[in-house]
Every structure is written in structure tokens, then in C-alpha cells.
Amino acid sequence: MRTLRWIIGLILFVGLLILNLTVEMSTLLRVLNPLIISCFLCLWRIGIGPTPADRVVGIDILGILIIGFCGIFAVFTKYDFFIDIAIAWALQSFISTIALAKFLEGRAFDE
Amino acid sequence: MSETIGLVFIITGLAFDFLGCLGLVRLPDLYNRLQASTKCVTFGTCGIMVGIFIMNGFTGMGIKALLCAVFLLLTAPVSAHAIARAAHIAGFKLWEKSVCDKYQEDKGKG
Amino acid sequence: MKSRILSFILSLIAWLILTWSVDWQHLLIGLLASIFVSWAVGDLFTENPWKFKDPKRYLWAVYYIIILIWEMIKANLDVAYRVVHPGIPIKPGIVKVRTKLKSDAALTYLANSITLTPGTFTIDIDKENGFLYIHWINVVSEDIDKATEVIVQKFERILEKIFE
Structure with missing residues (x-):
């Protein structure tokens, strides 16, 4: 059963890779597609996560992926304010994760 | 030339991002998921930032990208550590096939 | 001041x-x-x-960054192999290791570099007794001395020169 699922996943992955390389579109979209799929995998984990801690991990990783998004937008559209957004997002996502972890531990925010 | 090298770095980073998120879905318990996703996604996003730095050189954008990578390297392990410690204190169990849990033993004693 | x-x-x-x-x-x-x-x-x-006046510390810091990048590349290839393998070959567990470092900055950097290197991940620090609790994705040995030798020592001797 597990081997079957692995093979289905491999076929899906190779199919999506070939589609990404052959279908007519701009370089920005070609580079962005893997990140969008990664974000959907994160959202899947946030949706089904059996414990609250799994959901917190998903939110943390989603924040780091968005930094990658901002970087790629900046380099392909030549607007360098996207990098400023990425730096601000890195610091803000760190603080929000610390707050969520504290909440998970069962302490108040001002302790 | 520098465009090509930068693009290679960006594509490597994207591959590691994808593998990290795959680990987030496939691995069996919270701590293993945290391992795979934190390492691979941090390294992948740093790879994207270094690629931007190589493509742009010492301009405003390149230096800011490098600074962003440094911030990420400093903050991502700390937040992962905070989540893991909070989850262990809140009592989320390890995977049932885990070998040993010294932290639980020491907490029980003290 | x-x-x-x-x-x-x-x-x-x-x-x-x-x-x-x-x-x-x-x-x-x-x-x-x-x-x-x-x-x-x-x-x-x-x-x-x-401590900021000594130029030797900066040279050791450069050496530390090079070692850290090399270890990160190894770590990511290792984790990527475990994730794509169909059987998921992991053997997780939490082990306890010993450290000689005392100052806050050195302990923080030690914990961060352990998190970024192959298969290991810091969960908690016991500062008074100098113990670290580490989640290991592939436990080689549960013994405290062996684990210390495998995980901590390659960073400890560099960080000792930078921060102590």
C-alpha cells in the first residue's frame, strides 16, 4: 500500500515537472510554481494536522516560504521594495511564532 | 554569466523548499516534521536569497537579500526550538517507534 | 557603558x-x-x-561560518534522502549530551548550529549542569559520552575559541 502511494506520488511529481517545463508561460511563473505547490502542501498539514502543534509548525514554515516568494518577485520584476517586505516579514514571522509557542505552552503573553 | 549562476542557486533553493514541505507531509510525528521542514526550508530560502545576491551584485537589492538570509539563519532555529520545547512541555507524545526519551525521564525525576 | x-x-x-x-x-x-x-x-x-578587541576571535568566526555552511549542505542532503526514500528510514529519539560552554551567547550559537546540522535538533538547555536535550532523527547511541562525541564536539572546540 505504501509503495503504491509512493509510485503514484512519483508519477504526479514527474508529470507536474514536465508540464512546468513544456507549457508556454513566463519565467516568473515557471519559477513560482514549485513554491505554490509547497505552500499547498503546508496548507494540507495545517488543515489535517492531528495536534495543534502540527498546525503551528505549518504556519511557521508558510511564513518562511512567503519570504522566498517576495525574493523571487523582487528579482524578476526589478522592484526592490519587495526585498524590504521580505526582511520585515522575516522578523515579524519570528515574533509571531514565538508568541504562538508561548500560547501552546499554556502561559500568558506577558509572563 | 552571473545571471546563470544565480538562477542555478535559485532553482536549488526551490528544490530544497519543495523537499522540506514534502517532509512536512510525509514524516510521522511533530518532532521529525520540525526537523525536516526547518532545515530544508531555511536552507532553500537562503539559497534563493544568495542567488538574488549573485544576480545583482553589490547593489541595494543584493545586499538587502544577503541581510535577509542572515536574519533567517539567526531566527529560524530559535523559533523551531521554541515550538519543540512548548510542545514537549504541553505533553504531545513522540512517535510510538521512538528509541528513547531522556527529557521525559529527567522531567519526571525533577 | x-x-x-x-x-x-x-x-x-x-x-x-x-x-x-x-x-x-x-x-x-x-x-x-x-x-x-x-x-x-x-x-x-x-x-x-x-572580548570584542581580540582579532583572533574574528578569524575563528570566519572558520566557523565555513564549517557551518558545509555541515548545512550535508544535513540537507541527508534529510532529503530520508524524505524521498519510500520506507522512510528513521529511528528517532531524544538523547542528552554534555557541554563545557558557560556563557549565554556561546550556548545560543551551539544550539543554533546543532539545529542546522545533520539529523539533530535542540529541544532544551539545562544551563546550571551543562546539559543539552537533543532530538536525533537516527539515534546511533543512547550513551551520553558517545552522543557528546558525535554531536557536540566539532562545534564546541571552535565556539570555545570565539566566545569564552
């Missing part, structure tokens, strides 16, 4: 890198912001400022 001056200089350098252009308006705002930062939290920055 020395701690405040050091934090002022470092925040000014960070500001200059962040704006990446030198004219008087940027410099003025940067000076005001750095003075505010060093007034507000400068005394928390470091406890022994004399």
Missing part, C-alpha cells in the same frame, strides 16, 4: 547596510535610531566587552 557604545556601532552598521546609500538625511535618521536603541536596550547587549 562600553556595551552601549558597541551596540550603537553595530546598529549603525546594520542601518547603513539596510539603506545602502550615504546622504545626510539617511545618516541623521540612522544616528537618531541607533542612539534610541542603545539607550533603550544597550546594557543587555554584552556582559564582557573586552
